[in-house]
Amino acid sequence: MEVETEHEIQRDQEFDLDRTISLSDGIFAFALTLLVLSISVPELTHPSNADLWNHLLDRRSELTSYLISFAVIGAAWIRHHRFCGGLGRVDARFLVMNLCFLATVAFLPYPTEILGLYGGLTGFAFYAGTLALLVLAFAVLNEHAGRAGLLRQPEDPQDRLARRLGTMMAISAFLISIPIAVVVGNWAGYLTWIILPNADKLVFRFGLLKR
Amino acid sequence: MEVETEHEIQRDQEFDLDRTISLSDGIFAFALTLLVLSISVPELTHPSNADLWNHLLDRRSELTSYLISFAVIGAAWIRHHRFCGGLGRVDARFLVMNLCFLATVAFLPYPTEILGLYGGLTGFAFYAGTLALLVLAFAVLNEHAGRAGLLRQPEDPQDRLARRLGTMMAISAFLISIPIAVVVGNWAGYLTWIILPNADKLVFRFGLLKR
Amino acid sequence: MEVETEHEIQRDQEFDLDRTISLSDGIFAFALTLLVLSISVPELTHPSNADLWNHLLDRRSELTSYLISFAVIGAAWIRHHRFCGGLGRVDARFLVMNLCFLATVAFLPYPTEILGLYGGLTGFAFYAGTLALLVLAFAVLNEHAGRAGLLRQPEDPQDRLARRLGTMMAISAFLISIPIAVVVGNWAGYLTWIILPNADKLVFRFGLLKR
Amino acid sequence: MEVETEHEIQRDQEFDLDRTISLSDGIFAFALTLLVLSISVPELTHPSNADLWNHLLDRRSELTSYLISFAVIGAAWIRHHRFCGGLGRVDARFLVMNLCFLATVAFLPYPTEILGLYGGLTGFAFYAGTLALLVLAFAVLNEHAGRAGLLRQPEDPQDRLARRLGTMMAISAFLISIPIAVVVGNWAGYLTWIILPNADKLVFRFGLLKR
Numbered sequence: 128m129e130v131e132t133e134h135e136i137q138r139d140q141e142f143d144l145d146r147t148i149s150l151s152d153g154i155f156a157f158a159l160t161l162l163v164l165s166i167s168v169p170e171l172t173h174p175s176n177a178d179l180w181n182h183l184l185d186r187r188s189e190l191t192s193y194l195i196s197f198a199v200i201g202a203a204w205i206r207h208h209r210f211c212g213g214l215g216r217v218d219a220r221f222l223v224m225n226l227c228f229l230a231t232v233a234f235l236p237y238p239t240e241i242l243g244l245y246g247g248l249t250g251f252a253f254y255a256g257t258l259a260l261l262v263l264a265f266a267v268l269n270e271h272a273g274r275a276g277l278l279r280q281p282e283d284p285q286d287r288l289a290r291r292l293g294t295m296m297a298i299s300a301f302l303i304s305i306p307i308a309v310v311v312g313n314w315a316g317y318l319t320w321i322i323l324p325n326a327d328k329l330v331f332r333f334g335l336l337k338r
Numbered sequence: 339m340e341v342e343t344e345h346e347i348q349r350d351q352e353f354d355l356d357r358t359i360s361l362s363d364g365i366f367a368f369a370l371t372l373l374v375l376s377i378s379v380p381e382l383t384h385p386s387n388a389d390l391w392n393h394l395l396d397r398r399s400e401l402t403s404y405l406i407s408f409a410v411i412g413a414a415w416i417r418h419h420r421f422c423g424g425l426g427r428v429d430a431r432f433l434v435m436n437l438c439f440l441a442t443v444a445f446l447p448y449p450t451e452i453l454g455l456y457g458g459l460t461g462f463a464f465y466a467g468t469l470a471l472l473v474l475a476f477a478v479l480n481e482h483a484g485r486a487g488l489l490r491q492p493e494d495p496q497d498r499l500a501r502r503l504g505t506m507m508a509i510s511a512f513l514i515s516i517p518i519a520v521v522v523g524n525w526a527g528y529l530t531w532i533i534l535p536n537a538d539k540l541v542f543r544f545g546l547l548k549r
Numbered sequence: 550m551e552v553e554t555e556h557e558i559q560r561d562q563e564f565d566l567d568r569t570i571s572l573s574d575g576i577f578a579f580a581l582t583l584l585v586l587s588i589s590v591p592e593l594t595h596p597s598n599a600d601l602w603n604h605l606l607d608r609r610s611e612l613t614s615y616l617i618s619f620a621v622i623g624a625a626w627i628r629h630h631r632f633c634g635g636l637g638r639v640d641a642r643f644l645v646m647n648l649c650f651l652a653t654v655a656f657l658p659y660p661t662e663i664l665g666l667y668g669g670l671t672g673f674a675f676y677a678g679t680l681a682l683l684v685l686a687f688a689v690l691n692e693h694a695g696r697a698g699l700l701r702q703p704e705d706p707q708d709r710l711a712r713r714l715g716t717m718m719a720i721s722a723f724l725i726s727i728p729i730a731v732v733v734g735n736w737a738g739y740l741t742w743i744i745l746p747n748a749d750k751l752v753f754r755f756g757l758l759k760r
Numbered sequence: 761m762e763v764e765t766e767h768e769i770q771r772d773q774e775f776d777l778d779r780t781i782s783l784s785d786g787i788f789a790f791a792l793t794l795l796v797l798s799i800s801v802p803e804l805t806h807p808s809n810a811d812l813w814n815h816l817l818d819r820r821s822e823l824t825s826y827l828i829s830f831a832v833i834g835a836a837w838i839r840h841h842r843f844c845g846g847l848g849r850v851d852a853r854f855l856v857m858n859l860c861f862l863a864t865v866a867f868l869p870y871p872t873e874i875l876g877l878y879g880g881l882t883g884f885a886f887y888a889g890t891l892a893l894l895v896l897a898f899a900v901l902n903e904h905a906g907r908a909g910l911l912r913q914p915e916d917p918q919d920r921l922a923r924r925l926g927t928m929m930a931i932s933a934f935l936i937s938i939p940i941a942v943v944v945g946n947w948a949g950y951l952t953w954i955i956l957p958n959a960d961k962l963v964f965r966f967g968l969l970k971r
Contacts, residue, residue, distance in 0.1 A: 146423075150367050156790055163866055168874065174880075201856075226415075247385075249388075253394060361574050434627075448590075460602045648838075663816070
């Protein structure tokens with residue numbers, strides 16, 4: 128009888144986890160595909176070949192935003208994927224926090240479009256702020272999973288420290304990149320992002336990957 | 339021979355259930371991601387940073403609608419997810435009723451956009467009415483699953499009462515919020531929704547969650 | 550050794566079938582959700598409540614098209630779902646034919662939008678023609694699965710006859726509805742569709758459902 | 761103990777592979793469904809039946825682009841599907857490369873829309889270039905899987921040669937079709953694509969399919 132109940136509980140937990148992962152994968156896949164709508168289609172009447180080509184070239188910055196966002200959501204998916212692989216079960220709070228995290232992922236096509244269309248400081252700050260929120264929401268999810276014992280194996284104290292450091296570095300990099308972009312220019316802001324993942328990766332190497 | 343047949347029937351039932359859940363998850367994930375298209379992109383030519391910022395700030399009400407709808411669809415998903423976890427099999431009527439429920443979920447981005455763009459009483463009433471329909475369609479689904487014996491364990495009479503009470507309270511809250519918004523203002527209408535889930539949760543605690 | 554190989558072949562076949570079903574479910578789910586974009590958002594500047602309400606009421610025909618298309622794609626999903634439940638494996642041709650069928654499903658939001666926006670005879674004929682194509686593509690899929698031995702249990706000759714009759718009746722109903730709409734009016738065309746599924750259902754009852 | 765660990769590693773690998781395939785299927789399904797948005801809806805006020813019909817006929821080239829792109833993404837899915845069926849596990853680099861490949865798949869609705877709207881040489885070259893990139897990204901994925909030992913069975917040297925030849929032929933066909941379209945016309949460019957899959961198929965028959 129008790130074995131039966133235990134077996135049922137496990138089935139329920141696996142069901143919960145499976146559906147959560149399936150919903151998350153769906154949202155990641157759609158957000159990645161929706162990004163393409165952020166590249167505007169030139170509206171021309173019977174353009175010459177050279178004309179159309181120039182209008183497509185004008186969309187370079189929108190294409191760049193597309194690629195950056197694809198890389199960002201892709202990287203978020205890889206992290207989320209690795210994180211979910213370590214989960215043993217989910218609870219009600221996890222579902223809510225995961226939805227909050229997914230809301231930032233699903234929102235990303237909007238700042239992508241703004242950044243691609245208008246560039247400039249406002250576009251950059253809006254985009255960087257959204258990324259900071261995304262990283263924060265993911266950190267909250269990680270923190271909760273560790274505390275509520277949702278992981279299959281308890282997190283190593285050193286790993287936890289490394290993860291927290293990485294998160295703080297990532298959030299501060301996104302936030303610091305905004306004043307840097309104001310003072311120096313957008314290119315310096317992007318540079319801050321390029322340095323960030325490498326610094327993060329160093330921490331990551333001694334942290335999460337050891338698991 | 340009979341065991342074989344029984345095994346086949348079970349496989350068919352699991353297949354039906356799995357595909358139904360997979361279609362539902364797909365629609366939930368897609369509706370959640372499509373919501374972002376309800377936030378309009380400002381159409382400007384070479385805006386200054388301050389200009390673009392003001393235009394983004396103007397979209398606060400659209401962002402609010404986005405967040406409310408994300409929360410609503412997310413909550414619907416959590417309920418549907420928990421409900422499907424208790425299902426043992428599905429029948430032809432369940433498939434049709436589930437599609438009716440999903441039609442209200444997939445429709446939600448439209449009233450979201452109307453509410454975000456124009457606000458006002460009409461937008462509020464349209465949105466609240468859609469939510470009432472969504473809750474009704476979900477209640478019908480629950481009711482059918484209970485009567486047709488689709489649940490793995492028959493519903494406790496007390497649970498059923500609690501569930502029905504919760505549904506009626508939710509639907510009346512959405513409907514009552516419309517005249518309240520007419521008389522007092524939209525903020526009072528929203529307040530009705532905020533009170534509703536808590537009242538509902540109390541019922542819920544003694545009801546479905548016990549399972 | 551041979552058992553191993555057989556086991557591998559079965560795993561490959563299950564993998565093929567699973568991914569085909571997963572892609573199909575994805576396309577059905579997105580097509581169902583994309584339909585909502587076919588309802589146009591009124592473009593107004595600071596409309597009064599009554600104004601907005603009238604503009605929403607003007608969209609009744611678009612809402613009707615939305616609901617019809619949701620029902621059509623939903624019904625197609627139920628049929629496809631039941632059909633896939635009987636499959637034991639898929640072959641290369643099946644993948645191609647399934648993609649052709651899915652192309653008609655994924656195309657449906659376009660005639661839906663045309664019908665909702667402009668109604669009229671052209672919209673009706675375009676929509677009915679697409680539905681005839683959809684049924685034809687599904688019939689080809691069924692036919693191939695029967696002939697290539699992809700079904701877990703060979704189709705009963707009587708079932709096959711019933712299925713073919715049902716297909717022919719459905720296609721002719723969609724095609725005949727066009728001249729009927731020309732002569733009598735669109736409402737008579739829709740009536741032809743309403744009679745069709747019932748006639749089809751009678752055949753269906755003695756056919757596929759027996760399985 | 762060691763058996764336990766081995767079992768865990770296998771579970772992790774299966775989890776990684778399953779989620780990668782699930783994300784890929786989602787993106788394929790969504791890209792296939794998004795294509796329909798590339799067909800523009802005529803904007804008319806109370807058009808006559810003949811008027812609307814003519815406007816729909818004007819969209820023949822957009823419909824053709826829709827069908828070509830559906831066939832291209834469908835074919836890419838079949839290849840990717842077959843390729844993933846042979847995978848035993850994935851590694852971090854594979855995830856990144858797979859995302860790069862999926863970025864080209866998710867991008868395809870954009871050149872499709874350009875080609876459908878404006879046709880001409882620029883549209884053709886843009887589309888053909890994207891397809892060359894798609895094939896290249898897939899080839900890199902294949903190459904990596906072979907080298908990093910991700911396949912369940914190591915690739916036969918003859919198969920590998922055939923695969924590489926096929927890739928080179930496909931990429932050169934897409935690239936060569938651009939100058940051919942310049943000199944002779946777009947129809948000759950399309951012809952180059954029609955000849956390509958057949959030449960490719962011959963190589964394929966003696967190559968990958970043997971597995």
